[in-house]
Amino acid sequence: MKFKCKLCLIYSFLIFRIPLITSVTTPLPPTIESTIEFTVTDSGTTEEGDKVEMPRVPLTEQVMDHNIRMSDVPDVDPEATNVPDSSLDRNRVLRDVAYFIRAHKFHDYDRRYYKSAEEATCRLYEEFPKPGLRSLHWEVRKHCEASFIECLKYLERIVRLTALRREDDTVTIVREQKWSTANNTEQILAAQRDCQIAQRRDNLVAAPFQGPIERFQWRTTVSYYMCWYTMLGAPELATFGEPCDNHANCLDEYGVHNKDPRADDTKPYACALYSFCPDHCCPMKHIRYMKDCYQSQNNPCYAENQPAHRKCTLNRDENRDFQALRANQINVSCECHRRGYEWSSRFGLCVDVNECVRGTHNCSRHNGENCLNLPGHYGCICRLGYVYNSETRQCVHSPEIDRALRICAKETKAAKAKSLFAEIAKTITRSAESRYACYGVNLPLILIVLTVHFYVFLI
Numbered sequence: 001m002k003f004k005c006k007l008c009l010i011y012s013f014l015i016f017r018i019p020l021i022t023s024v025t026t027p028l029p030p031t032i033e034s035t036i037e038f039t040v041t042d043s044g045t046t047e048e049g050d051k052v053e054m055p056r057v058p059l060t061e062q063v064m065d066h067n068i069r070m071s072d073v074p075d076v077d078p079e080a081t082n083v084p085d086s087s088l089d090r091n092r093v094l095r096d097v098a099y100f101i102r103a104h105k106f107h108d109y110d111r112r113y114y115k116s117a118e119e120a121t122c123r124l125y126e127e128f129p130k131p132g133l134r135s136l137h138w139e140v141r142k143h144c145e146a147s148f149i150e151c152l153k154y155l156e157r158i159v160r161l162t163a164l165r166r167e168d169d170t171v172t173i174v175r176e177q178k179w180s181t182a183n184n185t186e187q188i189l190a191a192q193r194d195c196q197i198a199q200r201r202d203n204l205v206a207a208p209f210q211g212p213i214e215r216f217q218w219r220t221t222v223s224y225y226m227c228w229y230t231m232l233g234a235p236e237l238a239t240f241g242e243p244c245d246n247h248a249n250c251l252d253e254y255g256v257h258n259k260d261p262r263a264d265d266t267k268p269y270a271c272a273l274y275s276f277c278p279d280h281c282c283p284m285k286h287i288r289y290m291k292d293c294y295q296s297q298n299n300p301c302y303a304e305n306q307p308a309h310r311k312c313t314l315n316r317d318e319n320r321d322f323q324a325l326r327a328n329q330i331n332v333s334c335e336c337h338r339r340g341y342e343w344s345s346r347f348g349l350c351v352d353v354n355e356c357v358r359g360t361h362n363c364s365r366h367n368g369e370n371c372l373n374l375p376g377h378y379g380c381i382c383r384l385g386y387v388y389n390s391e392t393r394q395c396v397h398s399p400e401i402d403r404a405l406r407i408c409a410k411e412t413k414a415a416k417a418k419s420l421f422a423e424i425a426k427t428i429t430r431s432a433e434s435r436y437a438c439y440g441v442n443l444p445l446i447l448i449v450l451t452v453h454f455y456v457f458l459i
């Protein structure tokens with residue numbers, strides 16, 4: 001035993017010390033640590049590479065100073081804010097703002113990355129810009145965070161400064177004057193000419209904004225807030241008081257009414273959703289019937305379901321998180337044809353409802369039952385200590401099982417404790433033995449070995 005230990009010490013010096021010294025000068029073979037280091041730095045460099053490959057177009061935030069002030073627009077002045085609410089025709093203001101945001105939703109594109117609508121890979125009626133705005137337009141944020149009414153008043157002030165306003169759009173004029181194409185051709189053409197001139201001016205100058213990029217940031221921020229207020233159910237947004245079925249585009253190929261069923265003002269919040277929110281159920285510019293949506297492959301419910309069950313619905317209640325909205329995490333639901341399943345927008349498929357967690361089961365703990373979740377349904381099983389009585393069809397308490405369980409529990413506890421003691425005892429014995437063997441008695445031997453080692457090292 002003693003001799004073995006001496007040998008082991010010599011080994012440890014000769015075998016481990018010497019390679020350790022040489023290892024300092026010669027390159028190390030790859031070790032786990034170095035491989036990890038390599039992979040870490042590798043992924044680091046690829047990330048850097050990704051960053052470099054990002055589009056080189058400056059972001060809105062880089063182009064714009066955070067503290068810019070729109071020259072034409074006064075700051076919130078108390079005079080303007082104290083206008084009694086009764087003088088504010090909320091419905092008209094809402095229609096004006098919605099008109100301006102529809103022009104954005106249906107015709108604008110992500111100005112940060114693209115130079116034309118044709119280049120853009122994703123349209124604003126499909127989803128909010130991706131990636132989302134890094135910073136919201138400061139002024140919109142200031143007013144719209146204050147309150148819904150404050151927000152409306154501010155938006156109204158800005159929208160009035162744009163070139164093409166809702167009341168000057170050919171569609172609005174034709175509707176209000178009740179003109180017909182047969183009897184009022186001349187007047188319609190004149191109105192259309194004016195409308196298109198104003199539209200061009202907006203496209204060129206983008207007043208009252210500093211340019212198209214700021215207008216993009218402004219309108220995107222407004223759509224975030226107005227979509228959010230729609231989800232929250234601001235009562236003013238429930239109906240607009242007139243159809244909103246146009247793309248805010250003068251008289252275009254869709255006519256005076258584009259007859260999009262999603263723009264039906266008789267349905268609560270339909271116009272607000274149509275104007276302010278991208279449509280995740282039906283990411284299409286124009287549809288004639290709802291079934292056009294359901295039978296489209298863009299419908300998130302298309303792949304999972306049979307033709308008759310592809311209805312996609314948006315529950316406003318499930319979409320009240322402002323940050324989630326900005327990030328396009330809009331929750332929609334699909335039908336699930338199997339019973340006991342429900343749509344999960346997180347996973348994009350039908351998942352089993354856990355009746356036990358949701359508490360929709362009728363198992364009675366009091367009667368000795370436990371709930372067991374099963375695919376599509378649930379079952380009631382007898383709790384530990386109970387057995388099923390097939391005659392009464394109930395779980396009944398069983399004293400024998402209880403007793404057996406109690407004994408079993410005691411035994412296992414005792415057995416565990418015993419083996420633990422044995423283990424501890426063994427460990428203690430082992431360590432005592434080794435210390436005694438190596439350091440207690442053989443100190444002179446160790447010294448000899450050390451001397452030999454240094455001698456070898458010096459040579």
Ligand SMILES: *[C@@H]1O[C@H](CO)[C@@H](O)[C@H](O)[C@H]1NC(C)=O
Binds near residue numbers: 183
């Ligand atoms: C055109 O005008 C005539 C006479 O003023 C009227 O009878 C007719 O109904 C109008 N047509 C339309 C489509 O409004």
Ligand SMILES: *[C@@H]1O[C@H](CO)[C@@H](O)[C@H](O)[C@H]1NC(C)=O
Binds near residue numbers: 319331
């Ligand atoms: C959608 O649902 C998820 C999970 O419940 C939630 O975290 C998220 O905030 C919801 N989205 C919105 C826009 O509220």
Ligand SMILES: *[C@@H]1O[C@H](CO)[C@@H](O)[C@H](O)[C@H]1NC(C)=O
Binds near residue numbers: 362
């Ligand atoms: C529990 O509900 C199921 C249906 O879900 C029903 O068949 C059963 O009779 C109910 N049991 C009790 C005890 O109410």
